Amino acid sequence: MRQKELLSISFNEASRTVFLYTKRKVTGKDLKSLPVSIMQCGIAYPQGTVEEIGKGLPIAHGAASFMINVRGSNLYACGSSISPGNSATAGTLGALVVDRQGTMHGLSNNHVTGLCNHSPVGIPILAPGVLDVCAGGIIPFTIGFHKAVLEMNVGTQGNIDVTRNSDAAIFQIMNPQSVTSSQGGVFDTPTSVLDPQDDMRVEKVGRTTGHTHGKIMGRELIPMGISYSAPNFGFSGTILFEDVWIIHGDTVPFAQPGDSGSLITHTDGNGDRHAVGLLFAGGTDSLGPEGQRTFFLPIRPILEKLGVNLLGGHNV
Structure with a gap:
């Protein structure tokens, strides 16, 4: 071995x-x-590695953004492309959330809107992301302003508390009437939260692969190291995460680069939908469809640490 x-x-x-x-x-x-x-x-004994985040630019495989017409207005949906306005990147708006004061924010990964801890507080967040701005596409606009990240600290166990590491960030929504809690027009963002379980059926809407289905294959037993880089800021390093879970897509990969930040949901036997996790990484897997697997972090501790709740029923 x-x-x-x-x-x-x-x-x-x-x-x-x-x-x-x-x-x-x-x-x-x-x-x-x-x-x-x-x-x-x-x-x-599967063969599988973990992809480095930020090493190469993601490429769109489908619709990068979803504009939903609600009562005659075109609104920007969750599951769509976003990025900081000063970075030629693109990730996914996972969900709308509200803090204890009732202020609306967008939820994604630290490495998407927080640029691995390097986004200045207040930097405009663009929709669609800079990488997805194109002729004939959605005219880019400022959807909000970077607010806060959860810690991502480089180091090994014993030197740092790896239990504090997460990959999530929020940005304050500039105009709540320009966005919808709809996940790409497929389903509304649930407000209920469930902890992940093995073999749980899940789905998501993301910037690159859109709406996909899959199954939770298991949980990592030891802290998983994810390599990150933010070339514009001269940053690279490996972050250790605990409580990382694995998903296989049904017939195609559950996610691809650019889907980072997507909200992962589960529909129970009664037809009720619940949020389960936040997609943040991927890698190869000889047992997965097209040799791929997806990693996510449970959503409950992310919401608790950020002090926010999921928002559903907004402009749907």
Whole structure:
């Protein structure tokens, strides 16, 4: 396993399977000398790495922005492209949220609107994101102003408290009447929150791949290192995150670069929709569709740390 370079370990409690992700492929010959179970749990040996965030610009695979006509007005929807106005990037507006004073904000990743802790407070957030501005497209406008991020600290366990690391940010909405809580016109943002569970069916609307469905495959058992870079600010580093969960898309990848910040939701047996997580990274996976997997962080602690609640029913 040292030769294969073990990168991460995840566990699916529902199927009682441990997944040991390696950088180099574990062959059939290797499997003859490797254990197939431990403590009544099966062991799988997929090949899979984690993509570096910010290394290359995302490319749109479909509609980058959703304008929803509500009572004769075209409103900017969640699941659409956004970026800081001073950065040629693009990520996803995950949801609308309100703080304790009732002020409306947009929710996304720190690395999307916070530029890995480098966005000045008050910097305009553009819709669509700078990367998606094009002739004949939506005329870009200032959707809001950067407000706050959750901590993303470079360092190893013992030197920093990795439990404080998250990848989320909020920006204050400039004109609440220019936006809708609709997720790309597919469904409204739920206000209820559920904690993720193995094998839970989920879906999202994102800037790059739009509306996709998938299943939660398990949770990382050890802190996962995600490499980030913000070239314009001379920043690069690896951030360790706890409580990272994995999703496989049904027949295609659940997400691609540019979908970062998307809100992940689940519909229960009664037909009620709940928010589950915030999409923030991806990587390769020999067991996933087209060799891909998606990572997310549970939404409940993100909302609690930011002091906000999800907003639904707004201009829908």
